[in-house]
Amino acid sequence: MLELNHFYNMDCMDGMKRFPEKYFELAIVDPPYFDGPNKRGYYGKKINTLNIRRVDYPKIQSWDLPTEKYFEELVRVSKNQIVWGCNYFHHQFGPGRIVWDKCNGESSFSDCEIAYCSLHDSVRLFRYMWNGMMQGKSISEGWIQQGNKQKNEVRIHPCQKPIALYDWILTTYAKPGWKILDTHVGSASSLISCFNNGFDYVGFEIDPVIYQLASDRVETMMAQQSFFRRNAF
Structure with missing residues (x-):
């Protein structure tokens, strides 16, 4: 079995096989469901109206869409699941939903993202600006814009989600002592949130370039949090 509180550069299907049934209390996953940003090599329009070039992201090499076997394995190793992009998959999910309102105003991007949540049968809303x-x-x-942009999260992934979103998920749904699984770590916002909120975790990322960027981000953020904790008194 693989160790807790580790981030692995490997295929999640191979990684999940290393764990017994229902080992994780909660899986929070964001599998790939479209490859537009990867084909373009950036997120959004190449040149905006101010003629400013948008940030280029590293080309992601592995955009294999999850198969039914992936969801079967996910349910095998986890007691509960939150699956982002559930509206794009053919898998039969239960009724529970989380809607993340991105408060993006006139943006051409989606107004919200939807996740399946096995922990309830209702629909819950989280509002957090992300544009x-x-x-x-x-x-x-979350619907109010951060005034100091120096506090903004730096984006390293075309489908990056904010740490605050995972903070809300963990404080809303997870219980102390729960072990968290993320099969498609991407930018590692989930792992940083797990660390900040005191949850054990295991994460997988198959792409070596994204894995290195995410690992660097995790190390930097954890070092900052450890520094603040040591100097809090």
């Missing part, structure tokens, strides 16, 4: 340099102020005031 380029326009990012939310806090979990409690």
Whole structure:
């Protein structure tokens, strides 16, 4: 069995086989469901109206869409699941949903993202601004733009989600002592949130370039949090 609190550069299908049934209390996953950003090599229009070039992201080499075997294995190793992009998959999910309102105003991107949640049968809403340099102020005031852009998260992945989103998920759904699984780590926002909130985790990322970028981000963020904790008193 693989170790907890580790981030592995490997295929999640191979990784999940290393764990017994229902080992993780919660899997929070964001599998790839379209390859537009990867084909373009960037997210959004290449040149915006101000003639400013958008940030280029590294080409992601592995955009294999999850198969039914992936979902079967995910359910085997986890007691509960939150699956982003559930509306794009043919898998039969239960009724529970989380809607993330990105508060993106006039943006051409999607107004929200949808996740399946096995922990309830209802629909829950989380509002947090996430549109380029326009990012939310806090979990409690996510629809208000962060005034100091120096506090914005740096994007390293075309489908990056904010740490605040995972903070909200963990504080809303996870219980102390739960082990968290992320099969498609991407930017590692989930792992940083697990660390910040005191949850054990295991993460997988198959792409070596993204894995290295995400590993560097995790190390930097964890070092910052450890510094603040040591100097809190």
